[in-house]
Amino acid sequence: MKRTLLLLTCLCSLWSMKAQETPKREFRGAWIQCVNNQFNGIGTEKMKATLTYQLNELKKSGINAILFQVRAEADALYNSPYEPWSRYLTGRQGCAPVPYWDPLQWMVDECHKRDMELHAWINPYRAKTKGTKELATTHPYFKHPERFFLYDDQLIFDPGQPENRSYICSVVTDILRRYDVDGIHMDDYFYPYPVPGTPIPDDATYARYGNGRNRGDWRRNNVNLFIRQMRDSIRAVKPWVKFGVSPFGIYRNRKSDPQLGSNTNGLQNYDDLYADVLAWVTEGWVDYNIPQIYWEIGHPSADYDTLIRWWSRYAGNRPLFIGQDVDRTVSKPDPLNAGRHQQDRKMALQRSLDGIAGSCQWYAKAVVDNKGGYATRLRQEYHRYPALQPLMPWIDKKRPGKVSRLKDVWTADGLFLFWTPPKARNELDKARQFVVYRFAKGEKIDIENPRKIIAITHNTFIQLPYENGRTRYTYVVTALDRLHNESKTNKKTVKL
Secondary structure, three states: HHHHHHHHHHHHHHHHHHHHOOOEEEEEEEEEEEOOOOOOOOOOHHHHHHHHHHHHHHHHHOOEEEEEEEEEEOOOOOOOOOOOOOOHHOOOOOOOOOOOHHHHHHHHHHHOOOOOOOEEEEEEEEEEEOOOOOOOOOOOOHHOOHEEEEOOOEEEEEEOHHHHHHHHHHHHHHHHHHHHOOOOEEEOOOOOEOOOOOOOOOOOHHHHHHHOHHHHHHHHHHEEEEEEEEHHHHHHOOOEEEEEEEEEEEOOOOOOOOOOOOOOOOHHHHHOOOOOOHHHHHHOOOOOOEOOOOOOOOOOOOHHHHHHHHHHHOOOOEEEEEEHHHHHHOOOEEOOEEEEHHHHHHHHHHHHHOOOOEEEEEOHHHHHHHHHHHHHHHHHHOOOOEEEOOOOOOOOOOOOOOEEEEEEEEEEOEEEEEEEEOOOOOHHHHHOOEEEEEEEOOOOOOOOOOHEEEEEEEEOOOOOOOOOOOOOOEEEEEEEEEEOEOOOEHHHEEEO
């Protein structure tokens, strides 16, 4: 017993050390949803104020990517030529906000101002949630009712109809052409979550398109075709825009697949939602994957420890980020220390396992509200230093040119370091942001050390903390393109 306790103590210490090793590149996302009605009918100015506060607090907590829900039920939190304004924005579907504004455009601008990525989050197939009692006359259902089915009081685009795949891709490419988003993101709703005893009403579509294939395989192939078509559509319009999904946290249970399944007992992506996530990752149809591992360590049916290890082992062909449930994390005790909640243990696992390149917080407001001191731990420990985004060389691996004319200049506002961005031949080569590192006199210049990053900024200048002009520092500046490929360095030594 003593040896077991000693082993557990040693493992805890190793995990803690690993968790404290801040990586230079890490996805640090947060979901801002609309379906919780936090914006419903509150008006333009109050919503702007709410989002401004949330973004400011998330920035302080080191969040570098916002996944903003803009299409919950074939509606829009932006000015769409295809679908009506969302009731989650104005209180009634089809009614534009007054005073008028475009939340998606505003969020793109505000996130980029804070050097955060903005991923437009859509629900692909759901066309009406349970709570929606009235559809606008401009809703796509009224144009083609034959393309939908009703299930559990939800209206669903039939995934088996090719026209629906093309339509949803058109909605997304319209977003791409008009908004400077960094990513397109989909959540876990593919075929609807099953209701016991209630079959999915797609007999007619299956009779038309099934070609004798097993119905489960046919449904999975329908979603596969959609995911691949969406990837191709995005690449054709803006090849630098990332495409990611956040599937349900269990791929398959071991009892369904003794070789590939996890030691869990819950709903399955593959069998119940017809979402073959591993195929999307293996084939490279998605650029990142954020499984929603929302359970606690020690959950009897879906243990977090079991699942994060499973995803680490099987889903490494694309960047893997972990979907974290803030509420559940801070409400459950650490199994090895009942006086603490599970945030530290989960972060230790996340940063110690292969293939995991970050996490995404469900939900953003729980971080903003600092539930259980969650944001405090991010600020003081896990996100203490800025992080670049993980690389995606299959999209682009050419790094931009380096900055030039690095010089320190006195202004009326104090001492500043200025630089000139590199020239670029095309959009992928352009410098979009800059990384500023600082090293003390005699210190080895090592830009792989994230503790030396003092800023990741879209500006071509930074104010220097001048004191008495007696202490020498070397500042190193690099350029980042849209995919965070990093340029060679340029440096300047100044006395502060």
